[in-house]
Amino acid sequence: MAQKQIYRIATIPGDGIGCEVIPAGQRAVEVVAKRHGFGVRWDEFDWSCERYAETGRMMPKDGVAQVRSHDAIYLGAVGFPGVPDHVSLWGLLIPLRRELDQYANVRPVKLLKGIESPLKGRGEADIDFVVVRENVEGEYSEVGGRIYAGTERETVMQEAVFTRRGVDRIMEYAFSLADARPRRHVTSATKSNGIVHTMPFWDERFRAAGARYPGVETAQYHIDILTAHFVLHPDWFDVVVASNLFGDILSDLGPAVAGSIGIAPAANLNPDRSFPSMFEPVHGSAPDIAGRGVANPIAAIWSAAMMLEHLGQSEAARELEAAIEVSLASEHTRTRDLGGSADMEEALGAMLEALG
Secondary structure, three states, X not given: XXXXXXXXXXXXXXXXXXXXXXXXXXXXXXXXXXXXXXXXXXXXXXXXXXXXXXXXXXXXXXXXXXXXXXXXEEEEEOOOOOOOHHHHHHHHHHHHHHHOOXXXXXXXXXXXXXXXXXXXXXXXXXXXXXXXXXXXXXXXXXXXXXXXXXXXXXXXXXXXXXXXXXXXXXXXXHHHHHHOOOOOEEEEEEOOOOOOOHHHHXXXXXHHHHHHOOOOEEEEEEHHHHHXXXXXXXXXXXXXXXXXXXXXXXHHHHHHHOOOHHHOEEEEEOOOOOOOEEEEEOOOOOOOOOOOOOOOOHHHHXXXXXXXXXXXXXXXXXXXXXXXXXXXXXXXXXXXXXXXXXXXXXXXXXXXXXXX
């Protein structure tokens, strides 16, 4: 008899509604795991702003080492009032992404059945693309500093770091993803008319990647007009590749175009699988609704589906995605942020029922 596959998942519920939606996602994963004959061992870590308030650290000094041997990381949300955002981000999320070389941030943007786009007249066929964001370098670097603080001579510098290795590998990921999708199209976000060094280099590497994939069509837009095209022409896009900062902005705008950032999933991928990848809902910790039982679990469950896909459990992942759409079919099982009347348990219950 073949040995049952057991996946070790490091779970970090984090802050706010992360502590509610991650357990919901775990329940959904357990259902499909049982049906498809694999198991999940959840190792939970209390890394959060609450921990920071108690210890002065978001996670222990050896935190990255503690999760390095896991098959994946399942993260809820990071951030809470009283802890500056740069402290919580650079104390937990960014070290995990960088030290585990999760260089591809992948965020699908899709208008699901049961959700109405804020864009007039747009339907499901019009909004179905993926934002691929370079995740470990670019504009989000620690290179820089401040001198003469508090004086008239105060000077602040922040450097962007673009390496050929870093740019080429995110381009390769985006083009290979597009090559496997029906439309086979990649759009690059740039700003080479104003940012004189890094963005012309980005454009050069985009053209070099395109030459390796002659069957994939390409387009390139400056970031300012690209944001307008997201709103006016979402049907133009298939795979969008962007630097760390531009990708961060676009991957929030995209889900808003698709109806709600509250349902958006994300994957922080280490594509060569030398380290675990991390999966997280995009919506943040939402402290204003934490503890009220009204959080939307869709983003966490969709992120879990991306995690199962990455682990090779494609059929189980598709079942989770199908269950999400079942819960959106009725206002009685849609959460209030989507115009329904359901609380989190009611929405989750509809998904679990759909999963059998």
